[in-house]
Amino acid sequence: MTDDVWTEGAAIRLGGTGHAERVFRVQRAFADLGGDIHGPGALARASGLDDSAVYRILQTGVHLGVFERVGRGRYRLGTRTASMGIHALANAPGTTTRAVLDRLRETTDGGLAMLYVLAPFGGAQRQCIDMAVGDSDLGELGMTPREVLTVTRSLRTGASGRTILAHLPRAIQQRVLAEPVPTEAGPGAYQDNDALLRSLEQIREQGYATGFEECSPGWNSCAAPIMWGDLIMGSALLLKPATVMPHITDTVITATRKAAAELSAYARHPTPNQHL
Structure with missing residues (x-):
């Protein structure tokens, strides 16, 4: 089963609990790292995931308002999270x-x-x-x-x-x-x-x-x-x-x-x- 992918205006079928866990680990990584803005590499190390998985989660989260893109290749938690x-x-x-x-x-x-x-x-x-x-x-x-x-x-x-x-x-x-x-x-x-x-x-x-x-x-x-x-x-x-x-x-x-x-x-x- 593939990871969840959101496209503009349409949601492709969600994966299982393993994917949900990875999403939560990326969210938690922001809190564990402290500060405000982080790149995929730092988030990957903090969450224990590979860079490509973190990047896909971040892109999905930006579309949903859970994360915000700040500049090039940098992210922070979005207002939806708060x-x-x-x-x-x-x-x-x-x-x-x-x-x-x-x-x-x-x-x-x-x-x-x-x-x-x-x-x-x-x-x-x-x-x-x-x-x-x-x-x-x-x-x-x-x-x-x-x-x-x-x-x-x-x-x-x-x-x-x-x-x-x-x-x-x-x-x-x-x-x-x-x-x-x-x-x-x-x-x-x-x-x-x-x-x-x-x-x-x-x-x-x-x-x-x-x-x-x-x-x-x-x-x-x-x-x-x-x-x-x-x-x-x-x-x-x-x-x-x-x-x-x-x-x-x-x-x-x-x-x-x-x-x-x-x-x-x-x-x-x-x-x-x-x-x-």
């Missing part, structure tokens, strides 16, 4: 996702519970896609929509941002570290890149992050990663006023990690026909 990752988490049932955030608030006696994912546009940033705030609104809690949409997008500020950053490839981490600290960030934001890198290592080791007035003055936080296998999808965040939560207790840490674990399970096993 959208599939976002879709995996977005297919989690909305009411259940909100219920997870509500339980996080209830278990920890209030505050803001927020769900962040990697933003599909604008580079390596995060985006809040759901939150539970009880009967309050952001204004009453001392936060503005602008703060949610600006300073909290940076992966280098806040427990939720650093949690995501800790599980991204080193090349992306270096790109984020080259960015300036948002001017709106709180006094606890990491200004020193070496200290920030040490915090990322600690996050990976302990499975959660704590933040003290990083994104906004007067707010402390705890976050845990939402994973799909070994791929980072986002983070679950609990945010409270520093006057209410001057220290991050074991109860807060346990509840936040439990919420992130539940959301990770939904990312892996979405319920059919239900969406955010």
Whole structure:
């Protein structure tokens, strides 16, 4: 049986599982190599396939939007690949996702519970896609929509941002570290890149992050990663006023990690026909 071949406007019969495995190995090679753009030779070595097989897979992937050709003989993952990752988490049932955030608030006696994912546009940033705030609104809690949409997008500020950053490839981490600290960030934001890198290592080791007035003055936080296998999808965040939560207790840490674990399970096993 021959490999799958896509022609302009027509798909020739797909091969068996062996071909599918080779396609996934090429996709994974991009992540294993790090960086952004790679040639067929490097991808072949990283995936353990021969150059001709990788070249055919790349050509098919370019046609489908899974890969993009950059210049001559160079490729990167396409936007279709990113959208599939976002879709995996977005297919989690909305009411259940909100219920997870509500339980996080209830278990920890209030505050803001927020769900962040990697933003599909604008580079390596995060985006809040759901939150539970009880009967309050952001204004009453001392936060503005602008703060949610600006300073909290940076992966280098806040427990939720650093949690995501800790599980991204080193090349992306270096790109984020080259960015300036948002001017709106709180006094606890990491200004020193070496200290920030040490915090990322600690996050990976302990499975959660704590933040003290990083994104906004007067707010402390705890976050845990939402994973799909070994791929980072986002983070679950609990945010409270520093006057209410001057220290991050074991109860807060346990509840936040439990919420992130539940959301990770939904990312892996979405319920059919239900969406955010």
